[in-house]
Amino acid sequence: MPYTNLAARQQLVDSLSAATAELADAIAALGEAHEQLDDQQADRLEEELFRPLQRAYARARRTQEGFAARYSLPLQDAEPPVIGVPSTGVKGFVELAVAAVVRADNELAAIQDSLMPIEVGDPELRAGLTEIRQLVNGLSHRARAFLRTFGR
Numbered sequence: 001m002p003y004t005n006l007a008a009r010q011q012l013v014d015s016l017s018a019a020t021a022e023l024a025d026a027i028a029a030l031g032e033a034h035e036q037l038d039d040q041q042a043d044r045l046e047e048e049l050f051r052p053l054q055r056a057y058a059r060a061r062r063t064q065e066g067f068a069a070r071y072s073l074p075l076q077d078a079e080p081p082v083i084g085v086p087s088t089g090v091k092g093f094v095e096l097a098v099a100a101v102v103r104a105d106n107e108l109a110a111i112q113d114s115l116m117p118i119e120v121g122d123p124e125l126r127a128g129l130t131e132i133r134q135l136v137n138g139l140s141h142r143a144r145a146f147l148r149t150f151g152r
Contacts, residue, residue: 005120006071008116008119008120009067009071009073009120010073010074011116012067012111012116012117012120012125013064013067013068013073013074013075013076014076015107015110015111016060016063016064016067016107016108016111016129017064017075017076017078018107019060019103019104019105019107019108019111019132020057020060020061020064020078020104021078021079021081022100022101022103022104022107023053023056023057023060023100023101023104023136024057024078024081025081025096025097025100026053026057026096026097026098026100026101026104027050027053027054027057027081027097028081028083029081029083029084029093029094029096029097029100030045030049030050030053030093030094030097031050032083032084032086032088032093033045033090033093033094033097034046034050036086036089036090036093037090041150044146045094045146048142048145048146049094049097049139049142049143049146052135052136052139052142053097053101053135053136053139055135056132056135056136059128059131059132059135060104060128060132062128063124063125063128063129063131063132066124066125066128067122067124067125067128070122070124084096090150091147091150094143094146094147095143095147097143098139098140098143101136101139101140102140104136105133105136105137108129108132108133109133111129112126112129112130112133117129
């Protein structure tokens with residue numbers, strides 16, 4: 001079924017919005033974990049997980065907003081991040097963050113695999129998608145390493 005460039009571009013914006021929302025959820029979960037840690041562990045969480053995730057989120061927002069602006073497309077209103085209850089604990093919040101990052105990366109991979117970024121001819125979008133995926137690459141491994149040594 002053929003689709004128009006406008007429909008393809010809107011689908012790209014919507015998919016990128018979904019991935020960006022997942023990254024926002026991951027940041028919120030890490031923020032909750034951070035609140036439950038002592039200063040030393042909180043600094044470590046921030047350095048190893050939070051900062052790289054913030055950079056990925058910022059890049060996702062710039063990519064999404066730039067693409068939408070270039071083609072005068074509407075953006076979805078961002079939903080507030082989903083946060084668990086404090087009893088989730090540090091491990092639970094880190095695991096929630098990792099799951100959200102995996103969902104975001106899967107969404108970004110689907111966008112890239114669809115070849116729509118190439119078909120609509122937007123090199124800035126393609127570069128942004130690649131950079132976001134590079135920034136989140138390895139985050140789950142770093143999270144597992146953090147949890148392995150958590151509290152030691």
